[in-house]
Amino acid sequence: xxxxxxxTITKPAETKIVLIVIDGLGxxxxxxxxxxxxxxxxxxxxxxxxxxxxxxxxxxxNTGITPGSGPGHLALFGYNxxxxxxxxxxxxxxxxxxxxxxxxxxxxxxFCTIDENSKVLDRRAGRISTEKNQELCKLLRSIExxxxxxxxxxxxxxxxxxxxxxxxxxxxIIDTDPQEIGKKPLEPKSLSSEAAKTVGLVKxxxxxxxxxxxxxxxxxMVLLRGFSEKPNWPTMDKAFDLKSAAIAAYPMYxxxxxxxxxxxxxxGKTIEDEFTTLEKSLDDFDFFFLHVKGxxxxxxxxxxxxxxxxxxxxxxEIPRLTxxxxxxxxxxxxxxxxxxxxxxxxxxxxxxLWSKICRADNVKSFGERACITGGLxxxxxxEDLLPLALANAKRLEKFGA
Amino acid sequence: xxxxxxxTITKPAETKIVLIVIDGLGxxxxxxxxxxxxxxxxxxxxxxxxxxxxxxxxxxxNTGITPGSGPGHLALFGYNxxxxxxxxxxxxxxxxxxxxxxxxxxxxxxFCTIDENSKVLDRRAGRISTEKNQELCKLLRSIExxxxxxxxxxxxxxxxxxxxxxxxxxxxIIDTDPQEIGKKPLEPKSLSSEAAKTVGLVKxxxxxxxxxxxxxxxxxMVLLRGFSEKPNWPTMDKAFDLKSAAIAAYPMYxxxxxxxxxxxxxxGKTIEDEFTTLEKSLDDFDFFFLHVKGxxxxxxxxxxxxxxxxxxxxxxEIPRLTxxxxxxxxxxxxxxxxxxxxxxxxxxxxxxLWSKICRADNVKSFGERACITGGLxxxxxxEDLLPLALANAKRLEKFGA
Numbered sequence: 001x002x003x004x005x006x007x008t009i010t011k012p013a014e015t016k017i018v019l020i021v022i023d024g025l026g027x028x029x030x031x032x033x034x035x036x037x038x039x040x041x042x043x044x045x046x047x048x049x050x051x052x053x054x055x056x057x058x059x060x061x062n063t064g065i066t067p068g069s070g071p072g073h074l075a076l077f078g079y080n081x082x083x084x085x086x087x088x089x090x091x092x093x094x095x096x097x098x099x100x101x102x103x104x105x106x107x108x109x110x111f112c113t114i115d116e117n118s119k120v121l122d123r124r125a126g127r128i129s130t131e132k133n134q135e136l137c138k139l140l141r142s143i144e145x146x147x148x149x150x151x152x153x154x155x156x157x158x159x160x161x162x163x164x165x166x167x168x169x170x171x172x173i174i175d176t177d178p179q180e181i182g183k184k185p186l187e188p189k190s191l192s193s194e195a196a197k198t199v200g201l202v203k204x205x206x207x208x209x210x211x212x213x214x215x216x217x218x219x220x221m222v223l224l225r226g227f228s229e230k231p232n233w234p235t236m237d238k239a240f241d242l243k244s245a246a247i248a249a250y251p252m253y254x255x256x257x258x259x260x261x262x263x264x265x266x267x268g269k270t271i272e273d274e275f276t277t278l279e280k281s282l283d284d285f286d287f288f289f290l291h292v293k294g295x296x297x298x299x300x301x302x303x304x305x306x307x308x309x310x311x312x313x314x315x316x317e318i319p320r321l322t323x324x325x326x327x328x329x330x331x332x333x334x335x336x337x338x339x340x341x342x343x344x345x346x347x348x349x350x351x352x353l354w355s356k357i358c359r360a361d362n363v364k365s366f367g368e369r370a371c372i373t374g375g376l377x378x379x380x381x382x383e384d385l386l387p388l389a390l391a392n393a394k395r396l397e398k399f400g401a
Numbered sequence: 402x403x404x405x406x407x408x409t410i411t412k413p414a415e416t417k418i419v420l421i422v423i424d425g426l427g428x429x430x431x432x433x434x435x436x437x438x439x440x441x442x443x444x445x446x447x448x449x450x451x452x453x454x455x456x457x458x459x460x461x462x463n464t465g466i467t468p469g470s471g472p473g474h475l476a477l478f479g480y481n482x483x484x485x486x487x488x489x490x491x492x493x494x495x496x497x498x499x500x501x502x503x504x505x506x507x508x509x510x511x512f513c514t515i516d517e518n519s520k521v522l523d524r525r526a527g528r529i530s531t532e533k534n535q536e537l538c539k540l541l542r543s544i545e546x547x548x549x550x551x552x553x554x555x556x557x558x559x560x561x562x563x564x565x566x567x568x569x570x571x572x573x574i575i576d577t578d579p580q581e582i583g584k585k586p587l588e589p590k591s592l593s594s595e596a597a598k599t600v601g602l603v604k605x606x607x608x609x610x611x612x613x614x615x616x617x618x619x620x621x622m623v624l625l626r627g628f629s630e631k632p633n634w635p636t637m638d639k640a641f642d643l644k645s646a647a648i649a650a651y652p653m654y655x656x657x658x659x660x661x662x663x664x665x666x667x668x669g670k671t672i673e674d675e676f677t678t679l680e681k682s683l684d685d686f687d688f689f690f691l692h693v694k695g696x697x698x699x700x701x702x703x704x705x706x707x708x709x710x711x712x713x714x715x716x717x718e719i720p721r722l723t724x725x726x727x728x729x730x731x732x733x734x735x736x737x738x739x740x741x742x743x744x745x746x747x748x749x750x751x752x753x754l755w756s757k758i759c760r761a762d763n764v765k766s767f768g769e770r771a772c773i774t775g776g777l778x779x780x781x782x783x784e785d786l787l788p789l790a791l792a793n794a795k796r797l798e799k800f801g802a
Contacts, residue, residue, distance in 0.1 A: 064789035
């Protein structure tokens, strides 16, 4: 839904909304006629909650589209993920918890191997170790450029983050990664005249990089992709009049939450810790995003049973959640990650929304097939979830007289 | 879904998608509490396939909108039928298998009757026979115009096709059909200065037509409608990275398929022939469109039992189809044609999509009412079907990181 429209009808209230995101929640049966991870898990508390909720299956982006974690979460927060796209550089920064400032220009880099003619032999430098990456990033930090601060940070394996900080920078620069071997890295080029200064700086950085790394084959050069700046989006507070907090352990999700102006709450490593953090902070915010990562990791590992276990672990915390008496509870995922596929997928994600005025449907258990006939339907657009939560929290005015 | 968006995430794969279009598939019960044609037909094979598929009812255009064959098919091929509209002239050309070239200007014509003051007495010339039409078209082919080639082709009854071929033509011309009797045919007029030359040519054509047909009342004049050019749309190959083939016997559907860059496979007249063609060509293409016409013809004739029989005939071929092990199978129609109404209708069309990773729902038989509770819902937008097929065929990248 259009944020400018929603903004015209939000109103303050004392109500609390809790969104539980079970990452990669949706799944598939392992064999024909079998059950999915969620259908297999024993979830008496989620089933009871579902029976008092309005249920359905939601699509973060669109039919058939497999969402990355960024788009998947943005949709749940009410931001259309095709309209609100994050650059690769910014995502990499979020992923390692780098605190981007407005005006910073960031790019994702790969260490790569070039030959004596500067042609790329390996775009990933033989996938060097994270430790090696850290050593080399330390060397690259010796590079100095006029008028700007440079940050070179290890992401993982062969991947790194470059950030330039200074006045008058622009991210309108094309990738230097030629995307195939046997070609030279592309010269940095501007997409717009405003990027001329930045292009000059990136060129100098790459020239010096080549010198610094000369003796460090296979990692003797760097390719840059996805030049981008921290987007200037409306915060949850501005867009929805919601004082919002994130309870999430992983940097990527904390970074996304911070982009939208959420407070980041300190929490422990277990699911139980996260619910404890929620209990302690309930009075201080209107909206809580609580993120459970283990389901997605298990799905990506193809570990059906572990994914089932993580779901059951979440189920055990539900009574603690309901006893806090929030006004609206949402349980869903940011996308499906079927253990069968070991990857994110396009399959719609089970969804329940509970409130005392939600108008419960006939769904009696929380699962992929059970939710098909729920009141939110089998293809609910995820970006409409937040407006529906606001409505259930009595935070939206009537539209029109 | 937006083709430009889909294009950014398609990827090649070795997978096969087969789309079976049972023309006018959807129906209505003949009496209260009765069954539709599809519900009446004995379809053990389609029912078994449905029980392993994700099912639903799809709408080719929008709620309450009755699609013509053009929009009905375009939607199934992933082209939004309101955005991708075909002119009447082009449709007529497709319908008779006329091979339009880029730049050709085409219009659909009616033979009509005019009086001595040139006022239209009958817009359809007493619905002359197709044979008479053929005779008169032969006469009109004697007309010559400077710098352009003219084609005059019989469509059926009083309907004909006019095509002008040459340099610098434009279809931005209004209809000459006044749409009511007692009025003179309208003068050809341009909607844009670029059509001035074409308007001049059409005027000359109509003046000569009046002379040529002077003694052939009731068919003593021609009215022209729907000036149009072959649209320059992205082909299935460009839009979806799909090497595509059509197995269809009727010119209209072959023409539509050719517009989208599909290869036209030679096939026989029976449904069995069409499936044999599919068997033989499976290795050569990624996407197959197999068209069954008999259901629509029976529906338009109001012949409930014949429509049931054609559906049962398709059902018999399903085991041959599944034994080919395509990756994705879709069975649906381009619109409903209830025998009760003897006409196309707006009713959503039963749909099943089978793949090993489709996440089957609880639908156990293929029919209008059974599909309502399917995982694709009761109002699935047909234009999203192709993206979903691509996803199931593992031909789409993840969106965003």
